[in-house]
Amino acid sequence: xxxxxxxxxxxxxFVYGALKEKLRVDGRxxxxxxxxxxxxGPELGWVECALGKTRVLAQVDAKMVKPLPERPLEGxxxxxxxxxxxxxxxxxxxxxxDEEVTITRMLDKVLRRSDVVDKESLCIxxxxxxWHLRLTIxxxxxxxxxxDCACLAGVIAFKHFRRPEVEVVGxxxxxxxxxxxxxxxxxxxxxxxxxxxxxxPDTSTAPVLDPSHLEQRLSAGLLSIALxxxxxxxxxxxxxxVPLGADEILGIIDVAVDKAKELDRxxxxxxxxxxxxxxxxxx
Amino acid sequence: xxxxxxxEQISAQHVNLKLGPGLLQQPSVDGKSPIVSTRAxxxxxxxxxxxxxxxxxxxxxxxxxxxxxxxVVIARSGENWRVDIGSAHVASLDGLAFExxxxxNRPNLKVGSLxxxxxxxxxxxxxxxxxxxxxxxxxAEGFGELKxxxxxxxxxxxxxxxxxPSHFLLPLLGxxxxxxxxxxxxxxxxxxxxxxxxxxxxxxxxxxxxxDGGGMDEAGVKKFLSSMDV
Numbered sequence: 001x002x003x004x005x006x007x008x009x010x011x012x013x014f015v016y017g018a019l020k021e022k023l024r025v026d027g028r029x030x031x032x033x034x035x036x037x038x039x040x041g042p043e044l045g046w047v048e049c050a051l052g053k054t055r056v057l058a059q060v061d062a063k064m065v066k067p068l069p070e071r072p073l074e075g076x077x078x079x080x081x082x083x084x085x086x087x088x089x090x091x092x093x094x095x096x097x098d099e100e101v102t103i104t105r106m107l108d109k110v111l112r113r114s115d116v117v118d119k120e121s122l123c124i125x126x127x128x129x130x131w132h133l134r135l136t137i138x139x140x141x142x143x144x145x146x147x148d149c150a151c152l153a154g155v156i157a158f159k160h161f162r163r164p165e166v167e168v169v170g171x172x173x174x175x176x177x178x179x180x181x182x183x184x185x186x187x188x189x190x191x192x193x194x195x196x197x198x199x200x201p202d203t204s205t206a207p208v209l210d211p212s213h214l215e216q217r218l219s220a221g222l223l224s225i226a227l228x229x230x231x232x233x234x235x236x237x238x239x240x241x242v243p244l245g246a247d248e249i250l251g252i253i254d255v256a257v258d259k260a261k262e263l264d265r266x267x268x269x270x271x272x273x274x275x276x277x278x279x280x281x282x283x
Numbered sequence: 284x285x286x287x288x289x290x291e292q293i294s295a296q297h298v299n300l301k302l303g304p305g306l307l308q309q310p311s312v313d314g315k316s317p318i319v320s321t322r323a324x325x326x327x328x329x330x331x332x333x334x335x336x337x338x339x340x341x342x343x344x345x346x347x348x349x350x351x352x353x354x355v356v357i358a359r360s361g362e363n364w365r366v367d368i369g370s371a372h373v374a375s376l377d378g379l380a381f382e383x384x385x386x387x388n389r390p391n392l393k394v395g396s397l398x399x400x401x402x403x404x405x406x407x408x409x410x411x412x413x414x415x416x417x418x419x420x421x422x423a424e425g426f427g428e429l430k431x432x433x434x435x436x437x438x439x440x441x442x443x444x445x446x447x448p449s450h451f452l453l454p455l456l457g458x459x460x461x462x463x464x465x466x467x468x469x470x471x472x473x474x475x476x477x478x479x480x481x482x483x484x485x486x487x488x489x490x491x492x493x494x495d496g497g498g499m500d501e502a503g504v505k506k507f508l509s510s511m512d513v
Contacts, residue, residue: 008355009395010473014433018479025433027487027511053496089343 007217015218019205026212031255033210036152040274045161049153051210053143058153059136060161067130075122075130077112081137081150088142103147106237110192110226111154114234121187124166129173131163144213147224151194156267158186192234193260194226197252199242225256229264284325287337293318295335303336304347340440340495344369344469346405353467354413356396364392369469372410376400380414382423397429397473399465429465432475435486438495439470451501452492456485459513484513
């Protein structure tokens with residue numbers, strides 16, 4: 001099977017022409033994001049996040065392992081993400097596409113290397129027992145901008161997850177079942193959000209936020225910015241060869257800050273709603 | 284209309300039995316019905332029980348002969364064009380299968396051109412083949428290259444609905460602004476209009492009405508259109 005064909009000439013011409021008039025095919029403004037829909041599953045740490053028709057499912061689970069010998073005081077976080085042909089017929093199993101590599105690396109940067117979860121708080125017994133958090137990301141449907149959706153789902157899953165309480169007496173570790181003692185949330189340093197902007201070959205066309213599948217395919221470059229609501233930049237990644245001036249990037253970052261604040265409000269509100277609907281029984 | 288799953292035996296019997304999409308005839312074993320379903324959906328039959336078919340919705344197109352489809356030219360191989368019609372395999376289109384085409388005078392297609400064509404051959408062991416004319420009359424009959432406009436992707440049931448002349452959507456859109464449309468049964472609709480915002484409105488309405496997504500009704504679309512400044 002050959003690579004998926006690139007968009008046809010009429011599609012290309014229409015999208016470029018409409019974007020020049022600041023019109024997007026789905027009726028959004030250039031810097032308007034699709035409002036994310038967040039659904040929580042029955043278990044803690046199970047989140048489905050949807051941006052329009054793009055859907056990503058994230059799940060966190062924890063188990064106890066022996067820490068790495070070079071870092072005896074830190075817990076371990078691993079991220080598993082694979083884009084299967086379930087997301088779109090453009091993806092093939094086994095062979096990672098360029099996009100998949102970008103998404104995996106970006107998820108690693110945003111969710112692991114930017115120190116979202118306090119790794120030292122995952123230590124139970126120095127050098128012997130630590131928590132190993134495993135974040136699994138399933139891409140269910142791709143309608144553009146899967147990266148932002150996956151980052152959002154991943155970070156919400158970490159916020160939603162609660163690990164069982166453990167008690168350490170001397171060398172003895174007791175794990176309390178969730179029905180005995182309420183599970184504890186992870187200690188998190190911050191919550192980064194990823195925002196992607198698409199740039200087009202014609203430099204007079206303004207960039208668009210949260211590109212759809214077609215816009216992403218037709219873009220000449222993507223600029224992904226990961227930052228938190230406290231205006232702290234985590235990652236700036238630019239793929240593609242569009243030249244951008246420093247002032248342009250700073251302008252875009254200001255837009256991203258506002259969007260991150262909006263997202264943060266939405267996420268906090270949804271988490272609060274979900275938490276209110278759960279009754280945790282502690283005997 | 285009973286729901287059937289793939290592999291179920293269908294008790295369809297008629298002297299002049301015709302099987303439609305989703306049904307397969309197998310060699311009969313010990314008196315069982317030789318007709319089995321190959322996809323999940325609603326089982327329908329004609330009034331005299333001679334024609335049977337399964338109605339289901341999906342996003343992946345499986346070519347069938349004589350269906351009109353919209354394809355994208357992806358390559359040229361010798362005399363033929365390779366055309367993507369959204370099926371598992373690329374279709375091939377003879378360079379001479381156009382109205383008035385001769386060895387000297389061939390249509391000027393580029394990679395990326397959109398085509399409205401008919402599936403002339405769809406066999407499970409062969410690549411599908413397309414043609415852009417009526418093989419008997421050699422007239423275009425509306426087939427050929429689609430220039431300008433925009434391509435909308437929708438579910439297969441949605442484009443079958445749009446093909447139905449009694450469906451409300453295209454006449455409703457046509458009463459608001461002038462537009463041209465070509466519907467392929469492979470889940471692609473081509474729309475052209477002078478104003479880009481009209482094309483965008485049509486695209487959003489089709490997406491909203493799509494039973495795979497919103498499933499909006501006529502009153503909903505009227506309200507939706509009035510909110511859109513067209």
